[in-house]
Structures are given as structure tokens and as C-alpha cells.
Amino acid sequence: MTRIQASDTLIPRQVFEVPAQSAADKKARASSDSSTDTSSQESGVKLKKQIGLLDGVAIIVGVIVGAGIFVSPKGVLMFSGSIGQSLIVWVLCGVLSMVGALCYAELGTMIPKSGGDYAYIGTAFGPLPAFLYLWVALLILVPTGNAITALTFAQYLLKPFWPSCEAPIGAVQLLAAAMICVLTVINCYNVKWVTRVTDIFTGTKVVALMVIVGAGVWYLADGNTEHWEQPFSGGLKEPGFIALAFYSGLFSYSGWNYLNFVTEELKDPYRNLPRAICISMPVVTVIYMVTNVAYFSVLSTDEILSSDAVAVTFGDKMLGFLSWIMPFAVACSTFGSLNGAIFASSRLFFVGARNGHLPAAISLININCLTPVPSLIFLCIITLMLLFIKDTYVLINYVSYVEALFTLVSVSGLLWLRYKQPKTERPIRVNLSLPIIYLIVCLFLVIASCSQSPTEVGVGTVIILSGIPIYYLTIHNPVQWLADTSQAINMWCSKFFICMPNQDKFD
Numbered sequence: 199m200t201r202i203q204a205s206d207t208l209i210p211r212q213v214f215e216v217p218a219q220s221a222a223d224k225k226a227r228a229s230s231d232s233s234t235d236t237s238s239q240e241s242g243v244k245l246k247k248q249i250g251l252l253d254g255v256a257i258i259v260g261v262i263v264g265a266g267i268f269v270s271p272k273g274v275l276m277f278s279g280s281i282g283q284s285l286i287v288w289v290l291c292g293v294l295s296m297v298g299a300l301c302y303a304e305l306g307t308m309i310p311k312s313g314g315d316y317a318y319i320g321t322a323f324g325p326l327p328a329f330l331y332l333w334v335a336l337l338i339l340v341p342t343g344n345a346i347t348a349l350t351f352a353q354y355l356l357k358p359f360w361p362s363c364e365a366p367i368g369a370v371q372l373l374a375a376a377m378i379c380v381l382t383v384i385n386c387y388n389v390k391w392v393t394r395v396t397d398i399f400t401g402t403k404v405v406a407l408m409v410i411v412g413a414g415v416w417y418l419a420d421g422n423t424e425h426w427e428q429p430f431s432g433g434l435k436e437p438g439f440i441a442l443a444f445y446s447g448l449f450s451y452s453g454w455n456y457l458n459f460v461t462e463e464l465k466d467p468y469r470n471l472p473r474a475i476c477i478s479m480p481v482v483t484v485i486y487m488v489t490n491v492a493y494f495s496v497l498s499t500d501e502i503l504s505s506d507a508v509a510v511t512f513g514d515k516m517l518g519f520l521s522w523i524m525p526f527a528v529a530c531s532t533f534g535s536l537n538g539a540i541f542a543s544s545r546l547f548f549v550g551a552r553n554g555h556l557p558a559a560i561s562l563i564n565i566n567c568l569t570p571v572p573s574l575i576f577l578c579i580i581t582l583m584l585l586f587i588k589d590t591y592v593l594i595n596y597v598s599y600v601e602a603l604f605t606l607v608s609v610s611g612l613l614w615l616r617y618k619q620p621k622t623e624r625p626i627r628v629n630l631s632l633p634i635i636y637l638i639v640c641l642f643l644v645i646a647s648c649s650q651s652p653t654e655v656g657v658g659t660v661i662i663l664s665g666i667p668i669y670y671l672t673i674h675n676p677v678q679w680l681a682d683t684s685q686a687i688n689m690w691c692s693k694f695f696i697c698m699p700n701q702d703k704f705d
Contacts, residue, residue, distance in 0.1 A: 292483030322611030399534025414492020
């Protein structure tokens with residue numbers, strides 16, 4: 199271990215440790231930089247390769263199976279029009295997610311950098327597109343996903359108190375805000391507390407889904423098949439509705455690329471990364487399918503569409519006096535999911551700030567707790583602002599459109615790097631047809647949604663483009679008063695936080 203003494207002007211009498219790099223690590227890093235035409239300095243801290251194949255599967259399944267399966271069934275059914283067509287959408291969303299995950303497996307092993315899409319887009323297309331992804335992730339992708347999860351938690355927890363009607367929107371927003379603040383404090387205070395919260399609440403999502411599936415199978419086996427007599431009746435065939443149905447389904451599968459954020463900690467990543475993907479994605483798809491079959495067997499189309507808490511409505515109809523178990527279990531599930539999302543997403547902004555694409559103050563960590571407190575607090579503020587959008591499904595459309603657009607850019611980067619750097623070592627090399635198919639489908643979703651949901655698409659596009667002047671004013675050629683203000687803030691923050699000195703730069 200190499201011990202570094204921090205400057206007294208920044209962090210008096212504070213010492214932090216940075217593991218020394220091995221020769222193999224330096225050689226591997228040098229090879230990676232030369233092959234991708236990027237230059238960087240290693241972040242000082244190295245984590246051990248502790249994640250095995252089963253751990254990788256658990257990470258993907260645990261991140262994906264969260265609030266989405268309890269919220270999106272209504273959205274998928276709303277834009278599909280029939281239970282048969284909605285089930286097809288669920289299956290195709292799972293297949294599409296697995297194709298995307300395999301494409302990201304090639305990118306993740308070719309570009310072994312932190313940041314996921316941020317690193318891939320930056321390596322392929324340069325710093326401006328990478329910044330735009332980070333900008334949109336900060337304003338839309340991450341806080342919107344967290345806001346949806348928090349609102350879902352509040353709706354399910356409050357449902358038993360308003361069994362015959364919707365809970366007041368003010369109560370839902372207040373409880374969701376309190377949850378976000380509590381989890382932000384936990385994440386700021388102690389990383390071990392974060393892992394303990396995740397461990398405690400992970401099992402509840404499995405219990406909730408097992409109860410739903412078991413009750414649905416029993417109900418169906420008892421001869422209640424009336425909802426399956428005309429499964430494709432009323433299906434919507436317009437491209438715009440199909441795209442919005444896919445958006446709602448893909449929202450439930452979001453998180454399949456989270457293993458790419460920990461590639462450096464994965465044992466034998468060139469084998470275990472694609473294996474974990476090929477195991478976990480079919481498992482999640484099957485879980486979602488049987489859960490939706492249970493929903494559709496017990497609840498009519500009208501009952502699902504009129505409910506903002508599908509699992510609670512299911513529990514009221516099937517569990518009797520034990521119906522309270524369902525909202526409690528789902529609330530616990532979303533609580534754990536949001537805790538993990540806050541923990542992981544704050545690190546993305548931490549890395550972006552360390553790379554110079556966000557204010558340096560966001561790359562600071564607390565002296566005593568060694569956590570990225572400024573990043574966590576800023577993320578908390580943005581998420582709280584998004585809680586005041588009343589329609590959850592509008593939020594899903596916002597996040598799904600932007601996410602599909604930047605996933606399209608990342609996969610385009612894979613094809614561009616195949617052309618630009620054909621001789622670069624690719625430990626995982628997917629068939630060229632997979633990224634092309636994924637690119638075509640994402641392109642269809644982006645274009646089709648423009649006609650059916652122009653407001654959400656327009657707002658999302660404006661937010662993306664608004665990052666261009668921000669980039670040129672603050673990063674590429676910063677205005678002097680902004681630079682001075684940023685420096686003053688950094689100097690004040692340095693009295694309380696440690697600045698991580700190493701930065702990765704995109705050429």
C-alpha cells in the first residue's frame with residue numbers, strides 16, 4: 199500500500215491510502231489505452247476481483263427486479279390493448295435486453311473503464327457526446343428512475359390506509375421525499391449500512407413475486423380461465439402505441455447493464471460476464487412472464503388499468519385478511535432497490551466530476567465517512583424536484599426515450615469502433631448481427647415515439663441539446679467568472695471533503 203499525505207491547505211492532518219498498481223495492471227492499462235486511443239491516469243483506488251459467476255447473476259437479477267414489475271404491467275397493457283399482445287411485448291423486451299447486454303459485454307471488456315455508457319460513448323465519439331450522456335443522466339435518467347421507485351414505494355405503503363380510493367397525492371409525494379432523504383443520509387454516512395439495507399430488503403421482492411405467482415397458479419388451476427378466452431381482443435397495432443408499450447416494458451428490464459460498472463471486480467470477466475448475462479436475462483424474463491400471467495388470470499383488463507397499485511389490487515382480491523402483506527412486501531422491495539440505485543448512480547456522477555465533466559466539488563468525498571457526499575446531495579435535490587410530476591407514466595416515457603436514444607448511441611459506438619479499430623483486442627466479440635438488430639429496434643422506438651408522445655420526446659430532446667452550450671461555457675472554454683466561482687466553491691468544500699486527484703480524459 200502506498201500512503202499519501204494530503205496537503206494541509208486542503209485537508210489538514212488527513213491521510214488516505216491508495217493501493218499501489220502491480221506491473222500487470224500497468225501493462226494491461228497501457229495496452230487498453232493504446233488500443234482505444236485514449237489517455238488517462240488511473241484512479242488511485244483498486245478493488246479486488248471478488249465477484250464470481252453467481253454473484254454476477256445475483257447483481258443483474260437483483261437490480262432489474264425492482265419496482266418496474268409492480269408498476270409497468272399497467273403501462274404495457276395500456277399501450278398494447280390486449281393481454282396477449284402485452285405478453286408478447288414482455289417477452290420481446292426480455293430478448294431485446296439480452297441482445298443489448300451482450301453488446302455491452304463486448305464494450306465492457308474492450309473498454310475496461312468505469313462509467314458504463316459514459317466511458318463507451320466518450321471512447322467512440324469523444325468528450326462532448328460523453329458529457330451529453332452525463333448531463334442527461336444527471337437531469338433525467340437517474341433521478342427520474344429514482345423518483346418513480348420512490349413514488350411506487352409511497353403508493354404501495356399507503357394503499358392499505360386508503361383501500362377504496364387513491365392515496366392523496368400530497369401524502370404520496372411527502373412519503374417518497376422522506377424516503378429519498380433517509381436513504382441519502384444512509385448513503386452519506388456509511389457504506390456498510392448501505393449494503394446491510396440492501397441485504398435485508400432484497401429477499402422481500404422474491405417473497406412478493408412468489409406470493410403473486412402462487413396465488414395466480416392456484417386461481418387458474420381452479421378453472422378461472424375467462425380472461426384468456428380472447429387474449430388478443432382490442433390489440434393496438436399503431437407503431438406509436440407499440441413503441442410506448444415497449445418503453446414501459448423496457449423500464450422494468452432496466453439495469454441489465456449494471457454489471458458493466460463492476461467489470462474490474464469480476465473474476466475472469468471474459469467468461470463470467472457473458473455467462474452471467476445469458477443466465478440472468480432468461481431468468482428475469484420467465485419471472486416477469488409468470489407474474490404477468492398471474493395478474494391477467496386474476497384481474498380483468500379494466501381492473502388493471504384502473505389501479506395504480508396492481509399488486510395491491512391483486513392481494514385484495516386473493517389474500518383476504520392477509521392482503522396487507524402484499525403492499526408491505528412491495529414497499530420493502532422498492533426501498534431496497536432505491537437504496538442500491540442511489541449508491542450506484544452517485545458513483546457515475548463522481549467519476550464524471552473526476553474526469554472534469556461536472557463541477558469538481560461533486561468529485562469530493564467526506565473526510566470522516568469517505569463517501570461522495572456532494573454527489574449524493576445533488577442527486578437527492580434533483581430527485582426531489584421530479585417528485586412533483588403527478589403522472590408516473592409520463593416519467594417512464596421521459597426516461598425510456600432518453601435511455602433508448604443513448605443506448606442506441608452506445609451500440610453505434612460498438613459498430614464504429616469495429617470499423618475504426620478493427621485490430622483492437624476484443625475478449626468478447628458478439629456476432630455483428632446482434633448490434634445491428636438492436637440498433638434497428640432502438641431506432642424504431644425512438645422514431646415511433648416522436649409521433650405518439652411528442653411532448654415527452656420534445657422535452658427530452660431539449661434537455662439533451664441544452665447540454666451543448668453548458669459544455670462549451672463551462673468545460674471546453676469556460677467563462678472566467680464561472681471558472682472563478684467553481685474554484686471558490688471547490689476551495690470551500692475542500693475544508694470538509696477529500697478531493698480525488700486522478701482524472702481520466704477522453705481524447
